[in-house]
Amino acid sequence: MVAWSYAYESCDPSAVIGFDGTVLARITWHAEGAEDARVVVDGDIDRDTAPLLSDQLLAALEHRRVVRCDLSKTGFLGAAGVGALVRAQVAAAGSGRKLLLTGVGQAVDYVLCRCGVLGVLAVER
Incomplete structure (x- = not known):
């Protein structure tokens, strides 16, 4: 069985671009102080965009002790996205760091x- 992807790599490392040139998701992280960071997810998280979510979460967790993942602009979360969140939580817990989900619709x-x-998963409400 062959899995098809409807996305391709972009020259913008924070975005996943669809085959028609539309941005499927843009995921970035930034520091919010010496200890905190925020990962901002703008778009749907599925099998095409989950690897970028995973990369950004792990990068933020490598540099900050508390990472908030802002999902307020996420309308769809597929199984691959759930897996990326759980793997990031396991990595955070294993290194004494904390992952919090915010803006959960x-x-x-x-x-x-x-x-x-x-x-x-810890959800800030």
Whole structure:
């Protein structure tokens, strides 16, 4: 079985571009002080965009002790995105760091609840 991707790499390392040239997601992180960082997700997280989410979360966790992942501009979170969040949480916990989800909307909250990961992931409400 071959898995097809509908995205290609962009010259902008913070974006995933669709085959038609549209930005599928832009995911960036920035410091918010000596100890904190914020990862901002703008777009849907699926199998095409989850690797970028994972990369940005792990990069932020490497440099800061507390990372907030802002999902307020995320309308869809697929299984690959849930997996990226859980892997980042495992990495954070293993290194004495903290990952917090913020801006969790109703659709994303539903997915996290149905996947049974709300006991693993910390959500700031």
